[in-house]
Amino acid sequence: MKPKRIIVIDDCRLTLAMARDMLENAGFEVLTAESGIEANPHIFGLPRPDLLLIDVELPMLRGDRKVRLLKESKSSRDIPTILMSHKSPEGLETLAHESGAEGWIAKPLRPDVLVGLIRRFLPSTP
Numbered sequence: 147m148k149p150k151r152i153i154v155i156d157d158c159r160l161t162l163a164m165a166r167d168m169l170e171n172a173g174f175e176v177l178t179a180e181s182g183i184e185a186n187p188h189i190f191g192l193p194r195p196d197l198l199l200i201d202v203e204l205p206m207l208r209g210d211r212k213v214r215l216l217k218e219s220k221s222s223r224d225i226p227t228i229l230m231s232h233k234s235p236e237g238l239e240t241l242a243h244e245s246g247a248e249g250w251i252a253k254p255l256r257p258d259v260l261v262g263l264i265r266r267f268l269p270s271t272p
Contacts (some may be wrong), residue, residue: 149175150268151193155185155209156201156230161253165199168257169264181205182212189216195225196268199251202231202241210245217246226267230255 152174154165162178169176177195179185181204189195198216200209207215209229216222228249229242235252242250251263 149173150196150270151175151177152197152199152264153177153179153185153188153195154199155179155182155204155212157181157203157205158201161201161255165255165260168255168260171257172261172264174264182207182209189222189225197264198225198227199264200227200229200247202229202233202238210241210247213242213245213247228263228267 152169154162154176156162157180166176166178177188179188183206189198200212202209204212213227213229216225216227227247228251229238229245229247230251230253231238232253238250238252248267249263251260
């Protein structure tokens with residue numbers, strides 16, 4: 147069985163490296179990008195991603211705005227998206243809901259919480 151493909155978008159290289167390690171250790175294929183625009187070839191190319199993990203505070207285009215645009219597009223609206231941020235859980239939950247994201251996670255990322263959340267959206271994963 148092919149591993150599920152996750153794209154992590156964050157302008158912090160440390161967060162990208164940590165998320166990659168956590169998710170690869172759990173058996174996922176992980177691609178990273180430092181902006182929503184840089185992620186476009188991964189999002190719209192083949193093979194398609196199974197899930198997007200997007201930071202709220204991104205350069206050029208905020209993560210919640212990126213999610214809104216993705217949800218408006220027929221070619222990307224069905225990809226589950228999770229917003230992440232250092233914002234308060236209440237504020238992050240509101241942003242996720244308003245943007246159309248399926249979930250949210252607070253930073254700093256913890257492997258058990260991150261992998262558990264992703265497995266809720268990708269139940270056929272190991």
